[in-house]
Structure formats: structure tokens, C-alpha cells
Amino acid sequence: MPERHILTLFVRNHDDIATTTTSMAMFCQFYFDNIYALYGYNILERSLRSLIWTKLSNKLKIIATQFMFNDMGKKK
Numbered sequence: 001m002p003e004r005h006i007l008t009l010f011v012r013n014h015d016d017i018a019t020t021t022t023s024m025a026m027f028c029q030f031y032f033d034n035i036y037a038l039y040g041y042n043i044l045e046r047s048l049r050s051l052i053w054t055k056l057s058n059k060l061k062i063i064a065t066q067f068m069f070n071d072m073g074k075k076k
Helices: 001-012 018-037 041-071
Strands: none
Touching: none
């Protein structure tokens, strides 16, 4: 499906969560104009929800891993 390709490009090019958040509105407009017109609301909603969840969960995993390693390095 074409929306997978667009989502992949977007996720790969926006590693910083702040960048992702600020550019999300422009991306959503682009996505809405192109994908919604072709596939309808259900796919649009599902894909965007999936994209947002993936970005947030990846950030949380990274933060949790960093916290774990930082904590292990401290002497008790």
C-alpha cells in the first residue's frame, strides 16, 4: 500500500520527537490530501494512529534503556 511507503519515509527522516511533533501538522495535511482521497477515512485514521504510537513507543523504549544503563552505572 502506498501509505506504508510514505509513513516509512516520514518515520525514518524524523528521529527527533520535537521535529516530529512540529512537522506533524504539515505531514497530516499532505497525508490527508493524498491518502484520504484514495483510500478513505478508515485507513487514514488507522495509519496515523499507528504512526504516532510507533514514534512514541520507540522514544519511550530509548528513554527507558538509557535510564536503565545510567542507573546501573551508579554506585549504591
